[in-house]
Amino acid sequence: MEKNPERIPLINPTPTPSPEGSASKFQTIGNIIVSIVGTGVLGLPFAFRIAGWLAGSLGVLVAGFATFYCMLLLVQCRDKLASEKEVQETITYGDLGYKCIGKPGRYMTEFLIFISQCGGSVAYLVFIGQNLASLFKGQMFSVASFIFLLVPIEIALSWIGSLAAFAPFSIFADICNVLAMGFVIKADIERASRGDFSFRDRKAITDNLGGLPFAGGIAVFCFEGFGMTLALEASMKERKTFPKVLGMAFAWITLVYVLFGIFGYMAYGDETKDIITLNLSKNWTAIAVQIGLCLGLIFTFPIMVHPVNEILEGKLKKNRWFQKLNNNDAEISVTGSGKVGIYIGRATLVISLAVLASYVPGFGVFASLVGSTVCALISFVLPASFHLTLMGSSLRVWQKALDCFILLCGLLFCSLWYI
Structure with missing residues (x-):
C-alpha cells in the first residue's frame, strides 16, 4: 500500500478522484461499527456500577445521540465550506478549524x-497489561512489566510499512470483543438462574453523584x-443517505x-x-477469549499508533537537518540515514507510550479521563462551535440554542471530571 506522508489519517483522509465514493450502505454501516466500537465497550459495566443501571443507560443514550447529532453538524460544515471553494478537493477536520479560527x-x-x-494507543497497552496480569497472577509480573515486555514486539510491528497486513487482526479483535460480551451475558443468565443476586440489589442511580461524570x-x-x-x-456511493445510515448504525x-452495560x-x-x-471465570473458554483479545490488540496497536507516526514524520520531513540526511530529497523518497531516523x-x-501506560492506575480511570476531556472536545465542543x-x-x-447548549455542556462536562 503506497503511503503519502503528507496525508494524515483521521485528519486528512485519502482524497478520491471523484466526489462520489464507492461504499454501499451495508459497507458503510460496517465501517461505522468498526470505527466506533472498540475496547471501551468492555468498560461499560464498570461505568454502570459507578452510576447505577438507570443513570448509566441514560448516559449512554445521551452520549450516543449527541455524538450522532454532532457528526451530522460536522458534515454540514464540510458541505458549507466545500460550496465556497472553486476547486473540488478534500475538506478535512483541520480545514474547518482553519476556516473558523x-x-x-x-x-x-x-x-x-x-x-x-x-x-x-495507551488504552490498548493498559488493557493488554491488565488482562495478561490477571491471567498470569502469581508469576511475579505486574501490569507495567507486561506492558514493557510488549515494547520490542510493538517496535518491530511499527516498522512494517503496509497497514493492510494488520486488517485481519483488527477483525479478529472485534470478534473477540463480541465473544467476550457473549460470555458476560451468559454469566449473567447463569447467576440469575441460580438466584445468586436480586434485581433489587442493583442500584438504579448511585448515591455518589460525583461518580456520574x-x-x-x-x-x-x-x-x-x-x-x-x-x-x-465521503466513502459512500450515495452520500445523501449518510444521515439515515449513520442513524441506523448508532441506534443499534x-x-x-445499554444492554451489555446492564447485563454486566x-x-x-x-x-x-x-x-x-x-x-470472567478462569475456565479455558474465558482464558481463550482474553488471550484472543490481547493478541488482536497487540497486532492492531500499529494501526492505532500509525496516524501519530504520520503526523510526527510529516513534520520531521520538513526539517532541514532531516532533508540533509536524506540528500535534500525527503519529499520524494526516504533512504539510508533518513529511514534510520524514522x-x-x-x-x-x-517506548514513550509504554512509559505513560505504566503509570496509568487502571483502564477505567484512563478511559474516563480521555472520554471526558479530549473526546468531549473533539466530539461535542468543536463541531458545535x-x-x-x-x-x-x-x-x-x-438550532443556535441547541448548538450553544451542546457547546456549554461539553465544556462543563470537561471540567466536572476534575471536581
Whole structure:
C-alpha cells in the first residue's frame, strides 16, 4: 500500500478522484461499527456500577445521540465550506478549524486528534497489561512489566510499512470483543438462574453523584472514532443517505451498549471490574477469549499508533537537518540515514507510550479521563462551535440554542471530571 506522508489519517483522509465514493450502505454501516466500537465497550459495566443501571443507560443514550447529532453538524460544515471553494478537493477536520479560527484552529484541531490517538494507543497497552496480569497472577509480573515486555514486539510491528497486513487482526479483535460480551451475558443468565443476586440489589442511580461524570467519560470514550466522520461520509456511493445510515448504525450500537452495560452490572454488581473480562471465570473458554483479545490488540496497536507516526514524520520531513540526511530529497523518497531516523522515531514513540501506560492506575480511570476531556472536545465542543461560526446566519433560533447548549455542556462536562 503506497503511503503519502503528507496525508494524515483521521485528519486528512485519502482524497478520491471523484466526489462520489464507492461504499454501499451495508459497507458503510460496517465501517461505522468498526470505527466506533472498540475496547471501551468492555468498560461499560464498570461505568454502570459507578452510576447505577438507570443513570448509566441514560448516559449512554445521551452520549450516543449527541455524538450522532454532532457528526451530522460536522458534515454540514464540510458541505458549507466545500460550496465556497472553486476547486473540488478534500475538506478535512483541520480545514474547518482553519476556516473558523485561522491557524490556531487548525493546530488545535489536529493537536486534539493527535492526543486522542495517543490516548487510544495507551488504552490498548493498559488493557493488554491488565488482562495478561490477571491471567498470569502469581508469576511475579505486574501490569507495567507486561506492558514493557510488549515494547520490542510493538517496535518491530511499527516498522512494517503496509497497514493492510494488520486488517485481519483488527477483525479478529472485534470478534473477540463480541465473544467476550457473549460470555458476560451468559454469566449473567447463569447467576440469575441460580438466584445468586436480586434485581433489587442493583442500584438504579448511585448515591455518589460525583461518580456520574466519571461514568459519563467512559460512555463518551465508547463512541470513539469521531475523527473518521468525514472520511466515512465521503466513502459512500450515495452520500445523501449518510444521515439515515449513520442513524441506523448508532441506534443499534447504542442499544447493544445499554444492554451489555446492564447485563454486566447485573451479573457482578459491586464486584464489577473496570475491564469486565477480568470478572470472567478462569475456565479455558474465558482464558481463550482474553488471550484472543490481547493478541488482536497487540497486532492492531500499529494501526492505532500509525496516524501519530504520520503526523510526527510529516513534520520531521520538513526539517532541514532531516532533508540533509536524506540528500535534500525527503519529499520524494526516504533512504539510508533518513529511514534510520524514522525507525528511531517510531521506536521512541512506542517506548514513550509504554512509559505513560505504566503509570496509568487502571483502564477505567484512563478511559474516563480521555472520554471526558479530549473526546468531549473533539466530539461535542468543536463541531458545535464550527457549526455556529460557519452557518450561524442561516440557522434558526432553536438550532443556535441547541448548538450553544451542546457547546456549554461539553465544556462543563470537561471540567466536572476534575471536581
